[in-house]
Amino acid sequence: MRTDVAARGPEGSAFARASSRGARHFVLGVLGVLVLGIVWQIGTWYLVSQPETRAFGNFGPIPTFQAFPRLWEQGRIQSAINASLVDRLATGLFIAALIGIPLGILVGRSKWFREISHSPFQFIRMISPLAWMPLAVLVFPGWNWAIVYLIVIAAVWPVTYATAAGLAKLEPAWYKVARNLGASRIQILKEIVLPAIAFDMFSGLRLALGVAWIVLVPAELLGVTSGLGYAIKDARETVDYSYLTAMVLTIGVIGFLLDSIFVALINRYSWYHRRTAS
Amino acid sequence: MGVRGVRMKIQGLTHRYGARSPLTFDQIDLEAQRGEFLAIIGRSGCGKSTLLHVIAGLLRPTSGTVHLDSELVEKPSPRWVMMFQAPHLFPWMRVTQNVGVGLRFAGWPQKRIDERVNEVLELVDLRDFANSNVQDLSGGQQQRVALARSLVMEPELLLLDEPFSALDAFTRADLQRDVRSIAKRLGISLIIVTHDIDEAVIMADRALIMVGAPGTIYKEELVINLPDPRQREDAAVQYMRKQLMTAFYDAAGSAPSAVGRGNGPEAEEAAPVRDKAGAAPTKRRIVPAA
Ligand SMILES: Nc1ncnc2c1ncn2[C@@H]1O[C@H](COP(=O)(O)OP(=O)(O)OP(=O)(O)O)[C@@H](O)[C@H]1O
């Protein structure tokens, strides 16, 4: 199953596996990116051809790529990534998993808890995380923790409900078999429950990453003076268009790479697809 | 043969699923010798699976006791292991991991687990599939894995709940013979629940009939003292089969109350250890000359 990962990953690293399938994925992936680049270039040409948008030529792919070495030397990309990714996103996702997985186990296992929690959870889930911002800033010491809170409140639901859905697929007989062979409660959790639902948990984390990543950038437009969102705001205020598009591109690439990591994990722990025969 | 088996003594065993449910079975008394193979046959719904679950410690009885040697069964243990009608393998584990899972629970070091698992895979003829994904195995192979998973624990008592009913006739015949010879070789005590009268005759040393709702053990039992290996078409097996069939229809014809046992809700009031002189019918053993 581990070998499937390369072939299934969206970027399809054909070099890892010289199979025709991997190669096809890779070629199509590159082709897709090329088409996107061409559309981008055509859009830029259009902007430049119009008198009122002539000044926006630096939004184009060529000035953008030219901006990367400069930004890298200035350390702007690195510090933005560090602030956004490590300090906020990773911290937030980690806390969301820490809360969401046990919460999901409770929702999945306890009918009582599921029923009592349904309304409040759905209610809180439907509040846009960004709407918490003013409140979060008041409650938490500093903007950084306020942003982490927004990520947690956005990311905790997919983790919770994916975990609960995974538990629903657990066959009661598996508990019986494990108990029958002398498993303790901890062992049932470690050897049966977690491996059985790892696939769902990572699917939940993947969704969580998606919403967290979307919440992160706008959250950084306020208050903080670091991170990818701040860099975008900074670029706009200094009218440095290639800086701006370079940061937008960075956001996309990093999001894509993070997503690929979760896709790889999901493939690694997935076992449902083979169950049809049994 | 081996010495691993266990003496089983069941006294006044009664079970109901819920306070308002009817009795599943009522006042069952049963004894088995060390290393003896019992078969329990009976109609669907008479409580055979429930009885096995109680013996395995997976369900608590409403009253009555199960003793294995001198130990009271109160919870599951790797020393008395049940194998279910379906294999219920863990699909995220390879064959070897599935087989070794109980030893992992017991905290064995991985190296010893590997050795033992290999031995048992040899025993059930699955060595070539050691690293297969269990979802790629046939139903018969999966059931062999489940068997290996039980045998690897070297239990004193193996409880089989219609383990082969989902398999084709050939695989079933193979497994019936293999399980009997493996368990005899290891000296394990065995109880098999089945709908299949042939299976009872081929696998057991003694066949019991469970009848009625709530279930009881019918007064007649059949001692099957045939040599191994037993073939379905052997005249002696066919003869035993007929005997058992007759007893089964006799049993089906006699309602549980006709056997002389209380089967109403009031029976629940009975003390855990039943007054032997009271309700117990005299047992009759059919011991045909082999
Ligand atoms: N979990 C349960 N809750 C309530 N009643 C149950 C439960 N499981 C079984 N029963 C009832 O208990 C009775 C005995 O069930 P059991 O499964 O032990 O029968 P069985 O003899 O094994 O039948 P079969 O041969 O069909 O497997 C049945 O009437 C059944 O409806």
Ligand SMILES: [Mg+2]
């Ligand atoms: Mg049953």
